Amino acid sequence: MEQVSVPRKDHEMAEDVSLISSALAGDGMAFEVIMRRNNQRLFRIARAILRDDAQAEDAVQQAYLNAWIALGNFRGDSSLASWLARITINEAYARIRRHNGNIIPLETAMLSPDSYIKAALTDPRENQPDAHALRAQLRALVEARIDALPENFRMVFVLREVEDMSVDDVAAMLDLPAATVRSRHFRARGLLREALASTIDASMSDVFAFDGARCDRIVEAVLMRARAAGLAA
Numbered sequence: 001m002e003q004v005s006v007p008r009k010d011h012e013m014a015e016d017v018s019l020i021s022s023a024l025a026g027d028g029m030a031f032e033v034i035m036r037r038n039n040q041r042l043f044r045i046a047r048a049i050l051r052d053d054a055q056a057e058d059a060v061q062q063a064y065l066n067a068w069i070a071l072g073n074f075r076g077d078s079s080l081a082s083w084l085a086r087i088t089i090n091e092a093y094a095r096i097r098r099h100n101g102n103i104i105p106l107e108t109a110m111l112s113p114d115s116y117i118k119a120a121l122t123d124p125r126e127n128q129p130d131a132h133a134l135r136a137q138l139r140a141l142v143e144a145r146i147d148a149l150p151e152n153f154r155m156v157f158v159l160r161e162v163e164d165m166s167v168d169d170v171a172a173m174l175d176l177p178a179a180t181v182r183s184r185h186f187r188a189r190g191l192l193r194e195a196l197a198s199t200i201d202a203s204m205s206d207v208f209a210f211d212g213a214r215c216d217r218i219v220e221a222v223l224m225r226a227r228a229a230g231l232a233a
Helices: 008-024 028-050 053-069 080-098 115-122 131-147 151-162 167-174 178-196 199-206 212-228
Strands: none
Touching: 008 028, 008 080, 028 053, 028 080, 028 151, 028 212, 053 080, 053 212, 080 167, 131 151, 131 178, 151 167, 151 178, 167 178
């Protein structure tokens, strides 16, 4: 008999259901799997809103705890990843409201590139550091310019470019029309292109670096707080 393959999304949904069931029963290992699958994306989402590594880590940790407490309310209307993303977005914005932070208005635009960016890209090769150091500097420049993007452009840009999500997935995650996602992505790239030119694509994979140590730190902190709250044994 010919074996019928299960579509990848259906397989992932089935795994999510199993992990959620185990986590609801207090299995910390199950929720650890959920965290490790979603850590990088959620960190980048929080980082895009808060523009600070430490605050983004803390927001992701709290978002996970909020999600763990609310797992019983997850109905599968969207993917688990999208559900976690919405919780993370809400937590990040809540932190901005609590600290009276200013969200950059949608129509705020960068009309001219910073002079130090031009210098980094146009200085003669002999005046520049070695390639490894230059890449680190360019990554920092990319991150700085992303941080300066208007809020709604920044979120779409991070999900499309850094996370490499499809237009439809971003639209579903942010509850936006696909046309709006395309428009904001196009405008965000336009704001960045003049300053960063062709280097933007070469550096994109390193933006908001998410290494193993950060992943472990978030997982360990959430599990410790979950045990203290009686969510896991």
